[in-house]
Amino acid sequence: MSEHGGAGQQHGRNAGGSASVSGIGEFGLIGKITARLSYGPSTLLGPGDDAAVVAAPDGRVAASTDVLVDGRHFRRDWSSARDVGHRAAAANLADIAAMGATPTALLVALCMPADLDTAWAEGLADGLAAEAATVGASVVGGDMSASPTLTVAVTALGDLEGRPPVLRSGARPGDVLALAGRTGYAAAGLTVLTRGFRTPRLLVEAYRRPQVPYQAGPQAARLGATSMIDVSDGLLADLGHVSAASGVAIDVRRNAFEVPRQMADAAQALGVDPYTWILAGGDDHALAATFPPAVALPPDWRPIGVVTDGVGVTVDGAPHEGPAGWDHFG
């Protein structure tokens, strides 16, 4: 795509002695990044042509896009480039898992200030690729541009393996609500960082690199889950989407959640109710799903509530006091 500015390419280096993205040029940086990537069996054609080609064995592809903006979804003094890569990949891979699909590929649009160190872009690529590799997926393509605002937009593709996608709209009264993964850890880590602390490490690391139970998505689909969602905006907010789409009420049991010691300590030190993190905090990318009551849940899935007739989401039968989640233009 052409630029409005001039086409003069400078082979400069920035103050640190390392190359800036404007110094190395677009094709130089693409070369440095693609040299760091490796490709799983779903990558039929990787980067370097007009498009990648990815396997879609059952004749369908699940596809989802998420964008992270510097200063809004991450801060470079809180997260390394590699951390941001892990988080950006996780946000997208979790969306694929929440359909019951296995992720196959990522495509990445990266917008960078011209003076950004190329090492940052390389670290980001490493993080994206490493997170994708945990599920056998690969970074297969992308685009980059100069921009005043560092921005990472990722698209993930996935394989439904012959199953119907698990939608938000299938929950039925009588279903069991279950959770795979954890909630509140990343939000607690973010609060800790926001207040100027760097510990407890458990929480800060949870914010930096979510631990997503990807395999639990396809597992839930095989078990006959009636609905599923990636918990990215906060458990109650995201269950609100399931409730609305399915036309059911959902009640969450507060005592289904243990408050880990580090979270309890941090909550006390910061004067926060830890259940605000657990019930309304985003970014851990747990998976929430509903199952018919006859399904024997494996250890990855723990029951946290029930689906009933009605509308809305309650906690122990009552409306939740406090925020349910986040609005992206707030």
Next chain:
Amino acid sequence: MSEHGGAGQQHGRNAGGSASVSGIGEFGLIGKITARLSYGPSTLLGPGDDAAVVAAPDGRVAASTDVLVDGRHFRRDWSSARDVGHRAAAANLADIAAMGATPTALLVALCMPADLDTAWAEGLADGLAAEAATVGASVVGGDMSASPTLTVAVTALGDLEGRPPVLRSGARPGDVLALAGRTGYAAAGLTVLTRGFRTPRLLVEAYRRPQVPYQAGPQAARLGATSMIDVSDGLLADLGHVSAASGVAIDVRRNAFEVPRQMADAAQALGVDPYTWILAGGDDHALAATFPPAVALPPDWRPIGVVTDGVGVTVDGAPHEGPAGWDHFG
């Protein structure tokens, strides 16, 4: 995805009396936009869940990502929101066509200043959807976020219809180089706008909404094209990629290109060599392909040069004087 800022959602309106994206909120804007979309037969599941599901009938999907940044790839005083939607879609759909594939779906990550009028976002969506509809593709998903820099990242998916992808690397000495679509029009239009003019309309409109010969991509694949590329950075620069990937030399005949009257007039008025636009200007998204000499080319494809032993790209047998294309960090 959660935000570092507060979660307070204001239901405000901006000075013009219309809603701003921060006033309407993320979910409100998503609702307004998805209400404007319609879906082709490849859309098995559209927006509203964690991921979309798109048909991939032959068990593979072609996928490509391109990003447009305000002030760099477009200007809001030069292009309407709908124009930007058309251009963003065209850049991606052309990449899919250049593999010999038929586009099926777009996913869009949209980053917007909080005070942007929602009408801009809706116009963008209309342009994206309208351009996609010209090839039977649909906008099936996306994400949006506030950002200081208006940014549109688009991923396109496509169907190879059982054929191998047409790569950049397959050109062979003796092949005929042919072009579908036009070059130089968008670059001329951009130059016209840069100099403060709004006419000739032919050129300015070509910049605002590229006329891409999408169907010529699958057509070339069916005809046995040995290589193909989307001309987005400039004809000579993009042929340079084919030359390098294929290990061949490519010679372009200058007299294969007519200079249309409006372009000749604009070139004379602005003191520009029109062949700089034609040979080095991007953004028309013509398709360039190489064919074995025995192939009878249909009218969409006109011969513009030859492939020979050697390296590099020449014009009438000599190196081209002047720019070949654009670097995205220049």
